[in-house]
Amino acid sequence: MGNSDEDVSLEDRFGDVLWLANTGIHAQLMRDEAFCQLAKQVTGNPSPLAAERGWALMGVLLYAFHPSQVLLPHLEAFVDSAPAEMTVLRRFVRLQLARARRTGSRSANMSTGELRLILTVPSRPLVFGASLNELMATPELVNPDSGLPRILECLVARVVDLGGDYTEGLFRVSADSDAVAMTRLRIEAGNLDLSHIRDPNVPASLLKEWLRDLAEPLVPESLYERCVRAPNDPETAMGVLTLLPPTALHVLKYLLNFLARLLRPEVQARTRMDGNNLALIFGPTLLRNPASDLKDAFMTTSGEQAFVLTLLEAFKHP
Structure with missing residues (x-):
């Protein structure tokens, strides 16, 4: 007896998936259609396995090509409304959509080796x-x-x-x-x-x-206002660290110790990256403004930078 659709995995249809991925890379007009058809497949599908594979295929295709800027926000909203039982795959797809906002579409074909790696990702821990x-x-x-x-x-x-530490523009280039x-x-x-x-x-x-992709920043959003209210005060900055969850504090200290090493004068002379440069780059990744208003978020950017710079200076002189 032949296999039913439910018995056939994405790996079994490797050739079809590779063809679809590479066709979409070169045929812009079919990209949105592919994502819309997958959205239909996973909506109210009576087969949980078929729905799961539809979500996985959506995430896999996002490695190959991106939806149009018109479809992107609608696809994001659709993914956010996915059933609770699809939480893991929904987060996988949502992460690929976030990357689509930051990066351009590829032009080179996807290789078989690359696709084999991609097909393993949905079942891996994030x-x-x-x-x-x-x-x-x-x-x-x-x-x-x-x-x-x-x-x-x-x-x-x-x-x-x-x-x-010998590389000019490290973290900027x-x-x-x-x-x-x-x-x-x-x-x-x-x-x-x-x-x-x-x-x-x-x-x-x-x-x-x-x-940047951590589900929650190392400095919780609940502490954001405290951080940017007095960002130049070392006592306030170090006081914030005492309020962090133990694991976040451990990770943040490791990161700050590493970055502080890059502030040694002989290193700065080679990298041309001083504390202000590093704080500008890492401020938005360590702190995330909970405000949804872009104007409000922009107004506190300098506070984020100043807070991270204060921490870096403190870790230069433990």
């Missing part, structure tokens, strides 16, 4: 886009000796090993987008071996992405 508590509750994602997320340690170590995307994909598929990377800007870019 690395990018998870909350810190979720990461720490997943043993394979945590270094038991340090109590830190493995991805954080691996990215920082690779920046250092590749001479990041954009890395090769294809190298960043492929390395992120390998990490999402469970491979934290970064020995293939030769450019320190790649792990530096991924470190920023990991912090």
Whole structure:
């Protein structure tokens, strides 16, 4: 007997998925149609397995091509309204949509090796886009000796090993987008071996992405106003740290100690990145304004930067 649709996985239809992905890369007009058809497939589908595969395919295709700017907000709203039982896949798709807002569409075909990696991602624990508590509750994602997320340690170590403190514009200069995307994909598929990377800007870019994609920032939104109200006061800044959850405090201290090393005069002379530069880059990743109004968010940007700079200065002189 032949397999029914429910018996056939995305892996079984590998050739069809690869064809669809690469056709969408080169045929812009079919992209929105593909996402709309998948939205229909997962809406009210009596087969939970078929709905699950539809969600997974939507996330997989988002690696290949993006919806139009017209469809994007509607697709985001649709994903946000997904049933509770699809929470994990919904977050996977939502994360890919967030990336679609930040990056342009690719032009090169997806390789078979790349697609094989992508197909493993929906069933893997979230690395990018998870909350810190979720990461720490997943043993394979945590270094038991340090109590830190493995991805954080691996990215920082690779920046250092590749001479990041000798690299002009570290954290400011954009890395090769294809190298960043492929390395992120390998990490999402469970491979934290970064020995293939030769450019320190790649792990530096991924470190920023990991912090930005955390489900909750290291400094909780409930403390945001306290941070930006007196951002230049070291006592206030250090006082905020005492209010952080223990795990967030541990991770933040590790990060600040690493960044503070980059503020040594001899390092700044090579990277041309002073405390203001680093605070400008990391302010929005460590603090997130809970206000939805863009004008209000813009008004507090300088406070975010000043708060992070105050922390960096404090960690320069422990």
